[in-house]
Amino acid sequence: MINQIKLPHPMKRFTSLSEIEDSELIDKFPALLRELESLKLLVAELRLSGQSNKPRNKINKNLSDKIFYNFGISQGHIIELNINFDFDYIPDHLWNLEHLEKLTLQGVCGNSCGNFARLKNLKSLGVFFTNKDRNHRRIVFPENLQNLLMVNVDVRENPPEFKNLNSLSKIIFRKVIGVENILNLGELTNLSHLDIGENNVENIPESVFNSFKNLKVLKADTNSIKHISENIKNLEKLRVLDLDNNLFTHFPREITKLSNLRELYISNNAIQHIPRSIERLKRLEILNLADNKIRSLPDEFVELIGLKRVFLQNNKLVELPELVGKLTNLERAYFNSNTITQIPKSLFKIPNLKILNISSNRLVYSREEVKSFPKHIYITF
Numbered sequence: 001m002i003n004q005i006k007l008p009h010p011m012k013r014f015t016s017l018s019e020i021e022d023s024e025l026i027d028k029f030p031a032l033l034r035e036l037e038s039l040k041l042l043v044a045e046l047r048l049s050g051q052s053n054k055p056r057n058k059i060n061k062n063l064s065d066k067i068f069y070n071f072g073i074s075q076g077h078i079i080e081l082n083i084n085f086d087f088d089y090i091p092d093h094l095w096n097l098e099h100l101e102k103l104t105l106q107g108v109c110g111n112s113c114g115n116f117a118r119l120k121n122l123k124s125l126g127v128f129f130t131n132k133d134r135n136h137r138r139i140v141f142p143e144n145l146q147n148l149l150m151v152n153v154d155v156r157e158n159p160p161e162f163k164n165l166n167s168l169s170k171i172i173f174r175k176v177i178g179v180e181n182i183l184n185l186g187e188l189t190n191l192s193h194l195d196i197g198e199n200n201v202e203n204i205p206e207s208v209f210n211s212f213k214n215l216k217v218l219k220a221d222t223n224s225i226k227h228i229s230e231n232i233k234n235l236e237k238l239r240v241l242d243l244d245n246n247l248f249t250h251f252p253r254e255i256t257k258l259s260n261l262r263e264l265y266i267s268n269n270a271i272q273h274i275p276r277s278i279e280r281l282k283r284l285e286i287l288n289l290a291d292n293k294i295r296s297l298p299d300e301f302v303e304l305i306g307l308k309r310v311f312l313q314n315n316k317l318v319e320l321p322e323l324v325g326k327l328t329n330l331e332r333a334y335f336n337s338n339t340i341t342q343i344p345k346s347l348f349k350i351p352n353l354k355i356l357n358i359s360s361n362r363l364v365y366s367r368e369e370v371k372s373f374p375k376h377i378y379i380t381f
Contacts, residue, residue, distance in 0.1 A: 115140045129153055151175055154180055174198045187211055197217040209234045221245050228252040244268055256280045267291050279303035290314050302326040313337045325349050336360050353377050
């Protein structure tokens with residue numbers, strides 16, 4: 001009876017099918033989905049267990065063929081495909097999607113999901129594998145790939161090759177086992193965004209500083225990094241540097257040579273002192289030094305005239321520079337959870353300041369003093 005169902009004509013013009021969450025739909029959902037001639041986006045969130053708190057069962061070859069066929073994945077006009085289930089086998093229907101530009105695979109992957117080079121027009125690829133079955137197969141990429149995201153992938157035995165991937169502009173490697181084996185990527189001249197966070201690396205490889213001269217964003221948070229190579233100065237176009245959650249005990253002076261840096265995140269380390277050379281970062285707009293062990297700020301700190309947001313909460317600051325009011329572009333400042341006893345009056349005179357958090361310090365203000373504070377600043381005591 002279900003095979004006799006006719007799709008209403010307006011449904012045939014649907015461009016997006018967002019979520020398919022129940023394995024029972026595999027048999028119940030009409031195969032007439034293949035009539036969705038305008039379908040561009042398909043998000044298949046198939047949870048075969050039916051309950052998120054139970055183990056998911058792998059999809060074998062026969063069932064995989066059925067899913068891809070019934071849900072219209074054989075259609076060549078799909079541009080974006082997001083699949084979230086465990087599978088042993090990817091049928092040939094996937095490789096027929098000649099217009100596919102964005103593909104995301106999440107779950108356990110079988111032996112057939114390593115060679116993506118057959119998807120000639122693929123520009124964005126996201127590969128998420130579960131901890132119980134990390135991929136051990138060599139992954140091959142199409143030459144036109146621009147964005148690459150790899151999570152929970154094991155590349156120790158068969159590291160992927162990046163030759164001829166001159167279009168790559170964004171790479172994210174998270175929780176990749178053997179990530180150091182693939183960071184020697186060669187001359188990726190268009191690479192502007194590199195994320196190697198959560199890989200437990202102890203150093204950022206020299207190849208990053210020597211080969212990616214056009215890099216604008218570098219994220220290496222949540223690792224075990226203690227030092228930065230002086231060759232980071234080669235990244236003259238770098239705008240964003242994220243070193244949160246590492247093992248720094250000193251502020252890396254090498255960073256102060258990045259004159260074009262706009263955003264610096266180096267929170268949750270064990271930094272005790274800030275060098276005077278920080279004044280070189282005059283274009284810096286966001287500085288996050290929260291959750292460190294900083295006791296004082298150098299007078300040169302007030303030379304960061306481009307600063308708009310500063311995060312210095314949860315440190316050991318006793319005082320702030322008297323001329324902190326020179327930071328005229330400052331919009332948000334967080335000095336809470338320190339041991340500051342007095343706030344310089346110049347701080348309250350910053351014209352652009354909107355949010356100021358000075359709570360959990362050793363400040364004592366009378367009611368009259370509080371009333372005298374400028375009304376345009378939202379102050380948390």
